[in-house]
Amino acid sequence: MSFDFHEPASIAEAVALAARFGTEARFLAGGTDLLVQIRRKRVAPRHVVSLHRVPGLDTIDANGEIRLGALVTHRALERAPAFQGALRALVEGARVVGGHQIRNVGTVGGNIVNASPAADVVPVLLVLDAAVTCVGPNGAREMKLDEFLLGPGETALRPDELLTSIRFPAPALRSATGFLKAGRRRAMEISVVCVAVWLSLDGDDRCAGVRISLGAVGPRALRSCDRPVESSPRTVSRSRTSAHRQPTGGFSWKHSFRARSGQR
Amino acid sequence: MSRIALALTINGQRHDVLTEAHRTLLDVLRADLGLTGTKENCLEGECGVCTVLLDGMAVDSCLLLAAQCQGREIVTIEGVSSRGGDDVLARAFIDCGAVQCGYCIPGMIISATAFLDEHPSPSEAEVREALAGNLCRCTGYQKIVDAVLAAGRTSGTETRGDAR
Known part of the structure; x- marks a missing residue:
């Protein structure tokens, strides 16, 4: 492998480099995936555009709406005070990615753009209804993460675009998130399946909304469609046993997942 | 192919390095600077x-x-013991018999150093989780985990190195 190394100091400069070199260029965030892909000769960029000198890409903004810069590391997600409560699934998803060495360097933006069907943070962001901002030579555009992810290694990102940030609403007062992963081992393992859930209750303990996302079981992480959940008061109980009951209300896996499996 | 002039701080010492863009920190440490304590696998x-x-x-x-x-500031296995109190960790590995072939040990010590910096009195489960990114094919890990726990206990009573 051999390439030229660029260190732009702004998003505009980074995007201009990408536009100039086209498919010969690759952005470098953490590099934990890109360097492996280069070694395996899956990609052979002539130009590597490092994003580390671009200011502001590694910040977490949690005043009201949550905004993650694309270069926020898994380490930073794990340790962010804002994610220790209702948004804890972000911590739970981030902490099962690789070992510490990978999490200290690997970024949330890289995790999204690589579009691995087994990316652990992605289902969490899907249930949080996250949107991504992509900046290209003609300016910025925003789209829902659910629309951004197309398939294995495939996203709606154009070659001259840079994913700069991810945003999602602040958690509602009575809401919670959770994330679980099953792998063949407990660490350093690609998910066999992972699941993220967002749940919101109304004042009567009725389930006001739920979103569920599954990773590693399809060409991309799957998300339940938003639809109103009908539940009678106190069907959502804090007791462990009731969690195993059949879900009530009109929520059907078969129909609520988008029929993407037929595409490939 | 362009070469890049880098100023790297390694184990507290500044090194001026001229290298190709595609070379990794590992390449430079081992091949250019002779710091072969850091292993390649x-x-x-x-x-x-x-x-x-x-x-x-x-x-x-x-x-x-x-x-x-x-x-940025880099510390390799060669520099870890010069941080003073971190000899506690090396001593604990020896005392616990945690080293067999030894190939994984520099990485284990570095991971454990970073971990104990943040978690001075860890549980066994925390130690195992912290070392998940370091494989050992000899020991079965138990004695390595024992060593890190012992180092944690020791450094809880002594003062850990502040030479950082």
């Missing part, structure tokens, strides 16, 4: 034998371009 971030500290965090030096380390 899987080159994919699975095994952890190449672990070094980058600004105090454990990272795989095989997955980091040297160019990404400009202006």
Whole structure:
């Protein structure tokens, strides 16, 4: 492998480099995936555009709406005070990615753009209804993460675009998130399946909304469609046993997942 | 192919390095600077034998371009003991019989150093989780875990090195 190394100091400069070199260029965030892909000769960029000198890409903004810069590391997600409560699934998803060495360097933006069907943070962001901002030579555009992810290694990102940030609403007062992963081992393992859930209750303990996302079981992480959940008061109980009951209300896996499996 | 002039701070010492953009920190440490305590193996971030500290965090030096380390502070296994109190960790590995072939040990010590910096009195489960990115094919891990726990206990009573 051999390439030229660029260190732009702004998003505009980074995007201009990408536009100039086209498919010969690759952005470098953490590099934990890109360097492996280069070694395996899956990609052979002539130009590597490092994003580390671009200011502001590694910040977490949690005043009201949550905004993650694309270069926020898994380490930073794990340790962010804002994610220790209702948004804890972000911590739970981030902490099962690789070992510490990978999490200290690997970024949330890289995790999204690589579009691995087994990316652990992605289902969490899907249930949080996250949107991504992509900046290209003609300016910025925003789209829902659910629309951004197309398939294995495939996203709606154009070659001259840079994913700069991810945003999602602040958690509602009575809401919670959770994330679980099953792998063949407990660490350093690609998910066999992972699941993220967002749940919101109304004042009567009725389930006001739920979103569920599954990773590693399809060409991309799957998300339940938003639809109103009908539940009678106190069907959502804090007791462990009731969690195993059949879900009530009109929520059907078969129909609520988008029929993407037929595409490939 | 362009060469890049880098100023790297390694084990407290400044090194001026001229290298190709594609070379990793691991390449530069081992081949250019002769710091062969950091090992090379899987080159994919699975095994952890190449672990070094980058600004105090454990990272795989095989997955980091040297160019990404400009202006940053690197500590390798050669520098860890010069941090004073971290000899506690090496001593604990010896006392617990945690070393067999030894190939994974530099990475283990570096990961454990970063971990104990943040978690001075860890549980066994925390130690095992912290070393998940470092593979050992000899020991079965128990004595390595014992060593890190022992070092944690020791450094809880003594003062750990502040030479950082």
